[in-house]
Amino acid sequence: MKKPALGKKPGEFPPYLFRDLDKKRQIAVNQGKDVISLAVGDPDIPTPAAIARFAAKEVLKPANHSYPQGRGTLRLRQTIAGWHKKRHGITLNPETEILTLIGSKEGLAHLPFALIDRGDTVIMPDPCYPAYKTGVLLSEANIKRLPLSAAKGFLPDLSALPRSFFKGAKLLFLNYPNNPTGAVADLKFYAGAVAAAKRHGFWIAQDAAYSEIFFGRPSASILQVPGAKDVAVEFYSLSKTYCMTGWRLAWMIGNPEVVGALTKLKENLDSGQFNAIQETAVFCLKNHDALVAPICKVFRARADFFIGALKKAGWTVFQPGATFFVWAKPPARVKSLDCVYRVLDEASVLITPGSGFGPLGEGYVRFSLTAPEKRIRQAADRISRMEW
Ligand SMILES: Cc1ncc(COP(=O)(O)O)c(C=O)c1O
Numbered sequence: 083m084k085k086p087a088l089g090k091k092p093g094e095f096p097p098y099l100f101r102d103l104d105k106k107r108q109i110a111v112n113q114g115k116d117v118i119s120l121a122v123g124d125p126d127i128p129t130p131a132a133i134a135r136f137a138a139k140e141v142l143k144p145a146n147h148s149y150p151q152g153r154g155t156l157r158l159r160q161t162i163a164g165w166h167k168k169r170h171g172i173t174l175n176p177e178t179e180i181l182t183l184i185g186s187k188e189g190l191a192h193l194p195f196a197l198i199d200r201g202d203t204v205i206m207p208d209p210c211y212p213a214y215k216t217g218v219l220l221s222e223a224n225i226k227r228l229p230l231s232a233a234k235g236f237l238p239d240l241s242a243l244p245r246s247f248f249k250g251a252k253l254l255f256l257n258y259p260n261n262p263t264g265a266v267a268d269l270k271f272y273a274g275a276v277a278a279a280k281r282h283g284f285w286i287a288q289d290a291a292y293s294e295i296f297f298g299r300p301s302a303s304i305l306q307v308p309g310a311k312d313v314a315v316e317f318y319s320l321s322k323t324y325c326m327t328g329w330r331l332a333w334m335i336g337n338p339e340v341v342g343a344l345t346k347l348k349e350n351l352d353s354g355q356f357n358a359i360q361e362t363a364v365f366c367l368k369n370h371d372a373l374v375a376p377i378c379k380v381f382r383a384r385a386d387f388f389i390g391a392l393k394k395a396g397w398t399v400f401q402p403g404a405t406f407f408v409w410a411k412p413p414a415r416v417k418s419l420d421c422v423y424r425v426l427d428e429a430s431v432l433i434t435p436g437s438g439f440g441p442l443g444e445g446y447v448r449f450s451l452t453a454p455e456k457r458i459r460q461a462a463d464r465i466s467r468m469e470w
Contacts, residue, residue: 091219091220094219095215095216095219096212100121100122100434103121103422103432103434104121106423106426106432107119107121107426107432110426110430110432115430116430117426117430117431117432118430118431118432118453118457118458118460118461118464119431119432119453120431120432120433120449120450120451120452120453120458120461121432121433121434121450122434122450122452123261123322123406123407123450123452124327124450124452125322125325125327125377125406125452126452126453126454127325127377127380128325129324129325129326129329130324130325130373130377132369132373133324133326133362133365133366133373136361136362136365137329137358137359137361137362137365140357140358140359140361140362141358143358145357146356146357146358146361147357148357149353149354150353150354150355150356150357150360151354151357152345152348152349152352152353152354153181153182153345153348153349153354154180154181154182154333154354154355154360155357155360155361156176157360157361157364158182158360158361158363158364159176159177159180159182160176161363161364161367161368162174162176162180162182162318162333162335162367163175163176163179163180164367165367165370166303166305166335169300169303169370170302170303170305170306171306172303172305172306174305174335175338178338178341178342179311179335179336179337179338179341180333180334180335180341181333181334181335181341181344181345181348182331182332182333182354182355182360182363183317183331183332183333183334183348183355184330184331184332184352184354184355185319185321185330185331185332186289186291186317186318186319186321186332186334187213188332188352189317189332189334189344190211190213190214190217190255190287190289190317191213191214191216191217192217192344192347192348192351193217193253193287193315193334193340193344194217194218194220194221194223194253195217195220195221195347196340196343196344196346196347197252197253197285197340197343198217198218198221198223198252198253199221199223199252200221200222200223201222201223201224201250202221202223202224202250202251202252202253203223203224203225203226203249203250203251203252204218204223204224204225204226204251204252204253204254204255205225205226205227205228205248205251205253205254205255205284206218206225206226206227206228206254206255207227207228207229207230207238207255207256207257207260207440208227208228208229208230208439208440208441208442208443209230209262209263209436209439209440209442209443209446210255210257210261210439210440211257211261211262211289211439212438212439214255214289223252224250226247226251227440227441227442228254229442230260230263230265230442231442232263232400235265236260236263236265236400237265237267237271239274240274240275240278241274241277241278243278245282248278248282248284251282251283251284252284252285253284253285253286253287254275254279254284254285254286254287255287255289256275256286256287256288256289256304257288257289257290257291258271258288258290258301259290259292259293259295259296259301259402259403259404259405260292260405261291261292261405261407262407262409262434262436262439262443262446262448263400263402263407263409264400264401264402264403264404264405264407264408264409265400265402265403266296266298266301266403266404267301267302268302269302269306269307272288272302272304272306272307272310273307275288275304275314276304276307276309276310276312276313276314279313279314280309280312280313284313285313285314285315285337285340286304286310286313286314286315287314287315287316287317288303288304288314288315288316288317289316289317290303290316290317290318291317291318291319291321291322291332292322292404292405292406293318293323293404294322294323294370294374294378295322295323295377295378295381295404295405295406296378296403296404297378297381297382297385297402297403297404298403301403301404303316304316304336305335305336310336311336311337311338312337313337314336314337315334315335315336315337315340315341316334316335316336317332317333317334318332318333318334318335319331319332319333320332320363320366322405322406323366323374323377324366324373324374324377325377326366329359329362330355330359331355331359331360331362331363380455381406381451383455384406384451384455384458385402385406385408385451387455387458387459387462388408388449388451388458388461388462389401389402389408391462391463391465391466392408392410392449392462392465392466394466395413395465395466395468396413396470397410397411397412397413398410398411406450406451406452407448407449407450407451408448408449408451409436409446409447409448410446410447410448410449411445411446411447412447412470413470414470415445416445416470417437417444417445418435418436418437418438418443418444418445418446418447419435419437421433421435421447422434422435422447424468425447425465425468428464428468429461429464429465429467429468430464431461431464431465433447433448433449433450434447434448434449434450435447435448436448
């Protein structure tokens with residue numbers, strides 16, 4: 083038999099971080115350990131019942147059973163525009179400046195195909211959400227890492243970077259509120275980023291997947307910066323906001339050329355999301371405040387408690403302004419993976435190594451507070467008893 087070969091590209095991808103961690107978890111469970119997983123950013127809180135009930139009715143409607151409108155129904159795009167107007171005071175044209183997505187991961191990974199050519203440079207933060215790399219690697223583009231540091235609140239100082247840093251750059255990924263650090267950005271930061279993009283000639287893709295899980299002031303949109311639409315697009319998602327990670331719906335807003343380019347690509351690639359889910363997204367956005375406030379309150383209480391416990395146990399913790407993540411260093415200088423294995427072995431708690439988010443994540447670990455409060459308290463108690 084002449085054996086066909088696999089493509090070379092998939093071989094370039096690192097193994098999906100959580101697959102390996104889950105294997106380790108399974109081994110510990112098989113050994114009879116009571117493992118508490120604080121690894122994956124997938125809320126334990128079920129989707130609010132009002133959303134599920136609404137969706138169930140939509141699923142039964144034959145009108146929703148055909149191919150959906152790929153870029154999103156007009157009703158959903160209009161609702162998204164209305165929501166952003168109320169939430170951020172920005173005006174979006176539903177015809178040209180909004181594209182719905184099958185989750186923001188898919189959109190973020192496909193975006194480079196619409197913008198990037200072989201040999202271009204894409205800048206992404208270090209540390210960052212790993213999925214930004216996917217489309218960049220498949221586009222055969224170069225990755226340049228933008229260092230984030232605790233000393234600067236994990237906000238890069240773009241104006242301090244030399245012109246040479248941006249040579250060949252065509253796209254910059256930003257992500258605030260930030261995974262893995264929980265850092266938040268204000269309008270002054272976004273204004274600096276927009277100015278840098280205009281000075282050096284690159285697009286900005288700002289990932290706002292955690293926009294609604296905030297603990298203080300509501301998080302800003304990069305599109306609130308005057309003129310940002312010239313260079314920026316921003317990604318929003320139902321996933322974390324309404325505890326709907328399994329449902330798969332997100333959207334991109336901003337520059338009409340970029341929205342047009344990704345729309346065209348996706349029209350050739352997929353057929354959009356099930357209309358029943360698009361209708362459900364309309365329901366979510368129209369009932370946003372009532373649905374989200376209780377979810378935010380739960381995550382905030384968990385963060386306050388857990389951070390207090392870690393600090394008491396000698397950990398160095400970055401105070402998150404948003405998200406359900408806690409980014410921390412153990413009391414002793416230990417590599418991320420060694421720390422993860424020790425915490426699993428000695429406390430039966432599964433966490434994520436900071437090094438999985440980029441070289442500058444080394445030494446850190448990420449806790450995802452996506453387990454019931456009782457389990458988070460148990461985890462904090464067990465970790466506090468560890469000796470370093
Ligand atoms: C920073 C960030 N962006 C995007 C996503 C993807 O979210 P979804 O595809 O569910 O919209 C995630 C998921 O963990 C994330 O952490």
